[in-house]
Amino acid sequence: MEAVEALVPEGARERVNRRWGEILQETRVAQTGGQILFGLLLSIAFTSRFESLSSFGRGLYIVTVVLGASSTAALIAPVSIHRCLSGLRMKHQVVEAAGRMMACGIILLALTIACTLLLILTVVLPGPLALVIVATVMVWFVLCWYVLPLRLRHRAGRRSR
Template sequence: MTMTDQPAGPPAGTPEREDLPAAAGARPAEDCPGTCPTCGTADPTGEHGPPETARERVNRRWHEILQETRVAQTGVQILFGFLLSVAFTPLFRDLATFDRVVYVLTVVLGAGATASLIAPVSIHRFLSGQRLKAEVVEAAGRLMMTGMVLLALTIGCTLLLILHVVLPSLLAELIAGGVMLWFALCWYVLPLRLRRRARRDA
């Protein structure tokens, strides 16, 4: 075979392209946005990939819950540690009755948030190997939501306790109420609105 008879290959330094048919269930990148060729549904965002199996969905949800739990646990543990140390400071004896009530309520809420956010780890450890991962994921998701509500209330009460010591009573309550409103908007109203919009678009 002469030099002119050899098949032309890609230029040096150019990555080779495989123009072979895609494997079954695969979704070419150029097909999105548009219609997902796997299931035929509309895919305007290009995020609709091959359908998950039940096992893959459970595993993905569990890993997501673990990541979320790590973030929430760090915050609640630092806050709860701070609350426990307040009772042993000299200024605690000078707190008024209202401030003491707020402090007790804050500690109880912080303990409840800590229990809810750590509970998924305990549940997983007790039920590991029992083929109940779907039930564990469902229970962990509900506990995470409960823990986030308790954590938001704990932060609000902590803020009220601190502001009530350094500011006039009414101003402290207004600021704490405004912060709690912002928490509600960021943590609950916005996610629910985005989910409702996604369902409407679908």
């Protein structure tokens, strides 16, 4: 099927419609994870253990919640952008802006996850081990979310030459 699709040139309208559909699917996946994490983060302040957090833990919690809220805003932005500009024949601009907001939201989501891990692991583990584990996990995120796709893109570019 892909070989047949590759033979038929994609017009500008088809391309922007395809990209919009892809962004919507990606948004659904990222939003769900981000919103669940954000909801759980909001509930932490109402637990009995929250009172025993150090000032570092409380500060880290505040940073984490702000990152979670920011991530949620960025990941929901494509819906708002579309709603505000729908019918104005600006689909190309909507897709471009939505793509930028998705990229921003994904970075903020990764930072939220890193801070959440750090918050939990500093309570559970002694010393700098928490930082080592968080750094290792974030290297894994970078490999999965950025290095692998860029490597695949580079390979595809070499094959098309």
